[in-house]
Amino acid sequence: MSYDEVEIEDMTWNEKLQAYTYPCPCGDLFQITKEELRAGEEIARCPSCSLYITVVYDPEDFQDEAPPEPEQEAGGRPADPALAEIEVH
Numbered sequence: 001m002s003y004d005e006v007e008i009e010d011m012t013w014n015e016k017l018q019a020y021t022y023p024c025p026c027g028d029l030f031q032i033t034k035e036e037l038r039a040g041e042e043i044a045r046c047p048s049c050s051l052y053i054t055v056v057y058d059p060e061d062f063q064d065e066a067p068p069e070p071e072q073e074a075g076g077r078p079a080d081p082a083l084a085e086i087e088v089h
């Protein structure tokens, strides 16, 4: 069972761990990385004990920052092999 539910806003970004952290009652820190959040993970675990918390966040905030790639414009029409067959007179 989850020890607690914590809003992502209430967690602390830890530059050293490269993870969002929240104090665990055992004295260590619950941790969850941006990669995990991006993957839809919502459980932050404590490395020192068996407790974990459920992180409340909006997955859209952690989607890739890169803009979507523009659709490749097709250069001309693709050759239709069926039409090439009708060259007989």
Ligand SMILES: [Zn+2]
Residues within 6 Å of the ligand: 024, 025, 026, 027, 028, 029, 046, 047, 048, 049, 050, 051
């Ligand atoms: Zn702990």
